[in-house]
Amino acid sequence: MEEYVAFDSHKRYTWVEHQEANSTKPRSYRLEHEPGAIGRALAGCAPGTKVAIEATANWYWILAEIERAGCVPRLVHPRKAKLMMGLINKTDRLDAHGFNTLQRNGTLPEVWVPPERLRELRELTRTRLVLVTQRTRWKNRITATLDKWGLPPSEYSDAYGKRAREELHGKLARLPEQTRWATEQMLTELDRLSEQIRQFEKRLESLVEVTPEMQRLESMPGVGVILAATIALEIGAIERFASAERLASYSGTVPRVHASGDRVRYGRTRPDVNRYLKWAFAEAANSTAVNHRRFPERHVSQLYARLRARKGHRTAVGAVARHLAEAAFHVWSRKQEYRDPTMATGRTREV
Numbered sequence: 018m019e020e021y022v023a024f025d026s027h028k029r030y031t032w033v034e035h036q037e038a039n040s041t042k043p044r045s046y047r048l049e050h051e052p053g054a055i056g057r058a059l060a061g062c063a064p065g066t067k068v069a070i071e072a073t074a075n076w077y078w079i080l081a082e083i084e085r086a087g088c089v090p091r092l093v094h095p096r097k098a099k100l101m102m103g104l105i106n107k108t109d110r111l112d113a114h115g116f117n118t119l120q121r122n123g124t125l126p127e128v129w130v131p132p133e134r135l136r137e138l139r140e141l142t143r144t145r146l147v148l149v150t151q152r153t154r155w156k157n158r159i160t161a162t163l164d165k166w167g168l169p170p171s172e173y174s175d176a177y178g179k180r181a182r183e184e185l186h187g188k189l190a191r192l193p194e195q196t197r198w199a200t201e202q203m204l205t206e207l208d209r210l211s212e213q214i215r216q217f218e219k220r221l222e223s224l225v226e227v228t229p230e231m232q233r234l235e236s237m238p239g240v241g242v243i244l245a246a247t248i249a250l251e252i253g254a255i256e257r258f259a260s261a262e263r264l265a266s267y268s269g270t271v272p273r274v275h276a277s278g279d280r281v282r283y284g285r286t287r288p289d290v291n292r293y294l295k296w297a298f299a300e301a302a303n304s305t306a307v308n309h310r311r312f313p314e315r316h317v318s319q320l321y322a323r324l325r326a327r328k329g330h331r332t333a334v335g336a337v338a339r340h341l342a343e344a345a346f347h348v349w350s351r352k353q354e355y356r357d358p359t360m361a362t363g364r365t366r367e368v
Contacts, residue, residue, distance in 0.1 A: 020062060022088070023116035024070040025109045026079055032109035033058055036117045043117065045110055055082035067091050069116040071098070072128050077136065090130060096289055097126035131253045138225060142247040143293055145217040150296075152210040159203050162196065163188055174307075177207065218243055225250075229352070236354035237344055238317045239301030247297045248345060261346035269295035270339035294342070302337035306330070316359040317341070 019038035024031050034045040048058050059068070064087040070076055071093045083090040093116060101124060102115035119125040131139070156177055160170075168188045173181035185204075189197050225231075225246045234245040258264040265271050269290030272283040286295070302317075306325075309318035317337050324333035348355050 020066055021117045021120045022059070022062060022066060022068040023113040023120070024068060024079065025112040025116070026070060026073055026075060027109075028075060031055070031079070032113050034110075034113040034117055035062075036121075038121075043114060045113060047109075055079060056086045059083065059086040059088050062086070062088055065089055067120065069093050069120055069125060071095050071112070071116070080130065081133070091120070091125060092128040092130050094126040094128050101126065129253065129257050135250060135253055138221075139250050139293075141217055141221050141224070142243075142250055145214060145221070145243070146247070146293060146296055148210055148214050148217065152207060152214065155203055155207045155210065159200055159207070162192075162200050162203075166192055166196070168192075177204075221246055230255075230349050233348045233352070233354050234345060237301065237341055237348065238312075238315060238355070238357075239304035239341070244297050244301055248294065251291055251294045251297070252345070252349070255346065255349040258346060261343035264346040265339050265342040267291055267294070268298055268338075268342040270298055270335065270342045272335070295338075298338040298342050298345075299334065301341050302334045305337055306334055314359065316357050319359065 021036045021038065023034045023036075026032075029050055031048045031050065032045065033048050034043050036043040048054055059066070062068075066088045067090075068083050068088045069091045070079060070083070072095055076092065080090045080092070098116065098119065101119060102112075104111055104115060116125065160176070168191065170176070171181050171184060173184070175181060177185065189200055189204075192200060221243060227242075228249065231242075231245040231249045234240055234248055235242065240248070252258075252264070255264075258267065262271070266287075267290060269286045269292065272286055275282045275284060302321075305315070305317045306321050309315075309321050312318050313322075317340060320340060321333045321337050324336050344355055347353075
């Protein structure tokens with residue numbers, strides 16, 4: 018007999034609702050999290066029964082338990098589901114019942130579930146992102162400390178690279194005693210993070226198979242092996258995006274639009290996006306921005322220079338990131354390497 022099952026999961030328990038297709042009376046209960054609890058709750062379900070579960074922070078292990086029980090997990094988009102249910106009050110019982118109602122109506126907003134191996138490899142790229150973010154914070158703090166004491170900026174492009182270390186240590190020697198000691202500790206932490214990032218990159222290179230899609234992504238400006246792996250793992254399957262604009266929106270590179278009458282205003286990007294893809298395209302865009310004078314003939318260099326002069330660095334980088342996100346869709350779906358728009362048409366622009 019066809020049955021609808023919905024989970025509203027929390028850290029220590031899950032509220033479960035079972036509802037038969039030919040009945041309007043559900044059966045719901047609180048399920049405490051313990052080994053095998055999810056499997057026992059689904060033991061009486063027919064193989065292939067669909068189970069709706071909200072995409073919360075701890076869905077990984079619950080989804081694996083659902084699959085082991087022979088059922089099919091349906092990962093629910095939390096924000097869209099709440100809007101579609103239109104509930105004023107919020108309880109675990111109401112949320113689970115709302116998921117089942119949407120299942121019965123055939124309107125459940127689902128999130129794509131990546132395969133298990135993909136979920137595992139994502140942990141490497143996503144943790145590397147966290148480490149890179151922490152390393153940037155330490156660099157910014159050391160730079161701010163040097164600025165605070167009036168020390169000039171570095172003459173090197175990478176102020177914390179090997180070639181710049183002698184210059185950096187000379188600046189540290191000019192700091193007051195306690196400030197110097199604190200800055201040296203920050204520099205030690207910076208080096209430790211850099212070594213950890215290298216270990217992650219080595220592991221990624223040994224575990225991630227370089228696919229044709231990744232090779233084509235590497236042809237894009239600012240995208241190397243690690244960024245190509247990050248983008249490929251986060252996209253997973255290009256077929257789930259109907260257009261380049263959809264991928265750019267999912268990647269958080271498209272600003273919000275507020276239009277009323279004849280007035281149009283563009284705001285910040287939405288918060289409910291794939292922040293890992295957003296970071297990857299922003300990282301590639303920043304790389305092109307740093308090197309835009311070295312490659313002035315590139316479309317991305319001209320786009321960055323033109324917008325930076327009018328609207329500043331941040332908006333210009335955002336525009337380049339959006340171009341790269343849309344280009345990733347075409348590169349992957351058309352199975353061809355990146356073609357620079359300016360070079361392809363033989364056009365150049367004044368910048």
